[in-house]
Amino acid sequence: MRKNIMMSLADNVSLLRQILRIAWYVSILFFSYLMLLITLQYIPARTDVAFLRVKDNVTGLLHYRIAFFTHVYTSIIVLVCGIIQFSGYVRRRFLTVHRLSGRGYVILILLFAGPSGLIMGFYGNGGWVAQTAFCLLAILWMFFTYRGFKSALSGDLPAHRNWMYRSYALTLSAISLRLWKWVIIHFFGLHPMDAYQIVAWLGWTGNLLVAELLIYSWTYRRNKFI
Amino acid sequence: MKLLRYLPLMLLAACFQACGDGMIKNKQTDSVENTVQQVVQPVERKVNHVLQVEYTEDLIGDWVGMFEPDTAYMKADEEGGSLSHKITISIDQINGTEVKGHSVVAGNYRPFTGTVEDEEKKFVFTVAEPGDDQFDGKFDFTIPKGDSLLIGGWKSYKEIKIPARNYKLNKRFFKYDPQRRLEDFPYVNWKKSKQQEQDYDGEKSMEEAFYSTTEDVRKYNASTQELKREKVANMKKADIYILRNSIFARHGFSFKNKDLMTYFDMQEWYMPVSINIEKNLTALEKKNISLLMKYEKHAEEYYDVFGR
Numbered sequence: 001m002r003k004n005i006m007m008s009l010a011d012n013v014s015l016l017r018q019i020l021r022i023a024w025y026v027s028i029l030f031f032s033y034l035m036l037l038i039t040l041q042y043i044p045a046r047t048d049v050a051f052l053r054v055k056d057n058v059t060g061l062l063h064y065r066i067a068f069f070t071h072v073y074t075s076i077i078v079l080v081c082g083i084i085q086f087s088g089y090v091r092r093r094f095l096t097v098h099r100l101s102g103r104g105y106v107i108l109i110l111l112f113a114g115p116s117g118l119i120m121g122f123y124g125n126g127g128w129v130a131q132t133a134f135c136l137l138a139i140l141w142m143f144f145t146y147r148g149f150k151s152a153l154s155g156d157l158p159a160h161r162n163w164m165y166r167s168y169a170l171t172l173s174a175i176s177l178r179l180w181k182w183v184i185i186h187f188f189g190l191h192p193m194d195a196y197q198i199v200a201w202l203g204w205t206g207n208l209l210v211a212e213l214l215i216y217s218w219t220y221r222r223n224k225f226i
Numbered sequence: 227m228k229l230l231r232y233l234p235l236m237l238l239a240a241c242f243q244a245c246g247d248g249m250i251k252n253k254q255t256d257s258v259e260n261t262v263q264q265v266v267q268p269v270e271r272k273v274n275h276v277l278q279v280e281y282t283e284d285l286i287g288d289w290v291g292m293f294e295p296d297t298a299y300m301k302a303d304e305e306g307g308s309l310s311h312k313i314t315i316s317i318d319q320i321n322g323t324e325v326k327g328h329s330v331v332a333g334n335y336r337p338f339t340g341t342v343e344d345e346e347k348k349f350v351f352t353v354a355e356p357g358d359d360q361f362d363g364k365f366d367f368t369i370p371k372g373d374s375l376l377i378g379g380w381k382s383y384k385e386i387k388i389p390a391r392n393y394k395l396n397k398r399f400f401k402y403d404p405q406r407r408l409e410d411f412p413y414v415n416w417k418k419s420k421q422q423e424q425d426y427d428g429e430k431s432m433e434e435a436f437y438s439t440t441e442d443v444r445k446y447n448a449s450t451q452e453l454k455r456e457k458v459a460n461m462k463k464a465d466i467y468i469l470r471n472s473i474f475a476r477h478g479f480s481f482k483n484k485d486l487m488t489y490f491d492m493q494e495w496y497m498p499v500s501i502n503i504e505k506n507l508t509a510l511e512k513k514n515i516s517l518l519m520k521y522e523k524h525a526e527e528y529y530d531v532f533g534r
Contacts, residue, residue: 034532034533035533037533038533050527050528051528053520053523053524054459054520054521054524056520057455125459127456178532178533179532181532182530182531182532185529185530186530191460191461191462192459192460192461192462192525192529193456193459193460194460
């Protein structure tokens with residue numbers, strides 16, 4: 001009897017996990033789709049559309065234009081590459097896929113999306129407040145990704161997982177920044193640049209906090225069982 | 227059967243498609259009021275700076291006031307205020323009993339011709355618009371001697387929503403003054419505002435969320451100071467919109483857009499005298515307009531949506 005209750009409890013927990021997992025994949029796919037729509041605004045490469053229309057004080061700079069389009073075109077791939085990396089199923093059954101996609105993720109961030117993000121952060125809207133946030137974000141992004149890659153090569157899988165959670169938390173700031181902005185504007189109706197300065201920080205620090213909490217909870221759980 | 231299995235997935239995809247488009251693109255195309263390009267040959271006139279009318283030559287000039295619907299045509303459910311527009315009736319030439327002039331109201335510049343009778347205590351005018359515009363009609367007004375008033379009525383030729391109007395205008399000289407400041411009441415576009423019901427101590431009140439001006443609109447004057455990019459970047463769209471249109475208003479531009487008309491009509495100094503003011507804009511104003519336009523478009527499309 002008691003065993004049955006425990007069993008059904010365990011069933012419920014796994015059901016909840018299942019639902020959470022599905023919700024996660026549905027929302028990440030949905031927001032990736034939105035990001036894709038945003039990316040498509042810049043194909044073909046033009047400087048008189050969307051965000052770039054109000055960046056015409058820097059779109060004259062060749063290195064800014066190169067950085068911008070590099071960032072826009074590679075970041076969407078980085079985002080999508082990351083989606084399957086956290087699936088235990090993929091890692092168990094298709095390790096090669098995990099490795100290939102992971103290498104793509106790392107190379108794109110370290111050589112393209114990260115450095116270009118740093119350049120864009122330097123010219124970012126919202127003054128030094130937002131610029132600091134964006135530059136810090138780009139540097140930490142590359143740093144976490146690099147550490148995650150190194151630890152995978154050296155076979156330290158727990159460290160690999162932790163660094164990569166941090167890395168992907170920052171990758172997801174592309175989405176969370178825009179979500180925060182939407183929330184802040186709808187609930188507080190702030191002036192656009194004031195809101196922008198806030199989300200420049202909130203967009204990635206919140207994600208990183210969640211990642212750290214997850215990492216902390218695993219470490220705690222593991223230590224308890226040992 | 228196999229198809230059935232994919233159906234929910236397809237529905238979901240379709241849903242995202244619609245949803246995603248909505249979240250990213252939120253275009254409003256009607257709010258940019260562009261100056262209408264229309265060639266109008268102004269009639270040369272002798273400027274008379276007398277405000278109080280005694281003689282025939284004192285009649286020449288601009289007369290400003292509200293062009294109000296005749297009460298007989300006002301429906302109970304309609305607010306009279308939104309149907310009243312500021313009008314400028316200009317008397318340009320008088321030759322004996324012959325009169326030439328024009329009126330500017332609601333973005334319409336219409337010439338008229340007719341006659342004037344010099345009676346003992348007043349001048350009596352009967353003038354008519356050409357009739358090739360849907361909203362043309364006939365003006366009958368009097369200008370009493372010893373005063374600065376023009377009082378009368380107007381009847382349309384065709385059957386339109388408001389076929390009769392009344393007016394009581396004052397003589398005033400139009401002069402472009404870049405120093406003109408907006409008075410302290412907000413511009414609110416109720417259609418574009420997203421109204422939120424808010425609870426204050428149990429009492430419900432409606433608060434419009436977005437499309438209204440803030441104090442920014444009075445802090446800056448786009449006709450006298452060069453606006454800084456960082457300042458404009460942090461402005462809300464209604465402020466940007468009104469700052470830009472107030473440049474046109476100072477030049478006496480007659481708006482077609484109803485909300486702008488209502489807003490600027492309430493500015494004491496505002497006089498609609500022209501529908502083509504592009505050539506009168508100063509270099510500073512042109513510079514500000516192009517900056518404001520850029521951010522106005524941006525604010526409209528991206529201020530309250532996900533992404534850019």
